[in-house]
Amino acid sequence: MFVKAEKLSKIYRIGKNEIRALNEVSFELERGKIYTVIGPSGSGKTTLFNILGGLDRAEEGRIFVDGKEITAMDQKKLSDYRRDYVGFVFQFYNLINGLTVYENVLSSAALSKNPLDVDMVLEMMDVYSEKNKFPFELSGGQQQRVAIARAVVKNPAMILCDEPTGALDYESSKLVLKLLEDVNKRFGTTILIITHNLAISKMADATLRLRSGRLVEFSENPQKISAQEVSW
Numbered sequence: 001m002f003v004k005a006e007k008l009s010k011i012y013r014i015g016k017n018e019i020r021a022l023n024e025v026s027f028e029l030e031r032g033k034i035y036t037v038i039g040p041s042g043s044g045k046t047t048l049f050n051i052l053g054g055l056d057r058a059e060e061g062r063i064f065v066d067g068k069e070i071t072a073m074d075q076k077k078l079s080d081y082r083r084d085y086v087g088f089v090f091q092f093y094n095l096i097n098g099l100t101v102y103e104n105v106l107s108s109a110a111l112s113k114n115p116l117d118v119d120m121v122l123e124m125m126d127v128y129s130e131k132n133k134f135p136f137e138l139s140g141g142q143q144q145r146v147a148i149a150r151a152v153v154k155n156p157a158m159i160l161c162d163e164p165t166g167a168l169d170y171e172s173s174k175l176v177l178k179l180l181e182d183v184n185k186r187f188g189t190t191i192l193i194i195t196h197n198l199a200i201s202k203m204a205d206a207t208l209r210l211r212s213g214r215l216v217e218f219s220e221n222p223q224k225i226s227a228q229e230v231s232w
């Protein structure tokens with residue numbers, strides 16, 4: 001199993017109050033599949049991504065990725081794990097404004113062990129012609145495609161996308177979904193997508209549904225459709 005989470009819990013303490021952002025969440029993910037993560041606001045989706053991506057730590061429980069227990073790693077090992085295994089895509093792109101498109105992607109490649117060719121990835125994301133522009137000169141859809149290029153160029157085993165289409169119009173969203181699907185097919189990358197758009201789950205192999213920090217449903221999708229067929 002590529003990812004195995006066992007009774008993961010994350011507790012935030014504010015004064016006397018305890019918030020169980022994750023409450024004994026267990027699941028298994030296969031390598032090379034697409035998953036969506038759904039659930040109301042505050043249900044723990046981003047907290048789960050932060051732990052799976054090695055950005056934050058669980059209080060209780062264990063999580064294994066590719067046979068390695070990330071809950072047992074020290075800061076240095078966790079940082080290597082993040083660099084070698086995980087690409088992140090956020091709702092608001094998080095590109096570096098002072099760097100060109102090319103430099104944004106190159107800086108990610110430069111930190112990676114086995115990076116892909118920057119030009120090839122820019123071409124794949126259909127932003128090669130924009131490579132010398134700065135993020136503010138691009139549309140939202142183009143910025144998100146650069147953000148995906150920045151994640152993909154690391155050649156990570158897993159890409160975590162937190163509301164990747166949340167700020168985009170319909171056509172740009174569809175293109176972003178198609179490109180994530182292309183990456184999954186071409187490189188076998190495991191892709192997780194947090195979304196409030198339930199239609200996106202139709203292109204996923206399975207969906208995890210969270211409520212109040214608990215995993216209330218893990219549903220496989222035998223009738224998976226292509227990103228192109230997804231509509232809302």
Ligand SMILES: Nc1ncnc2c1ncn2[C@@H]1O[C@H](COP(=O)(O)OP(=O)(O)OP(=O)(O)O)[C@@H](O)[C@H]1O
Nearest residue numbers: 012019020021039040041042043044045046047048
């Ligand atoms: N740094 C923090 N300190 C205290 N509480 C936090 C912190 N981060 C998240 N929480 C709380 O943990 C719970 C889960 O938050 P999380 O952001 O994981 O939910 P989410 O499902 O991603 O929500 P959204 O869809 O709004 O992004 C919420 O109750 C939230 O208020």
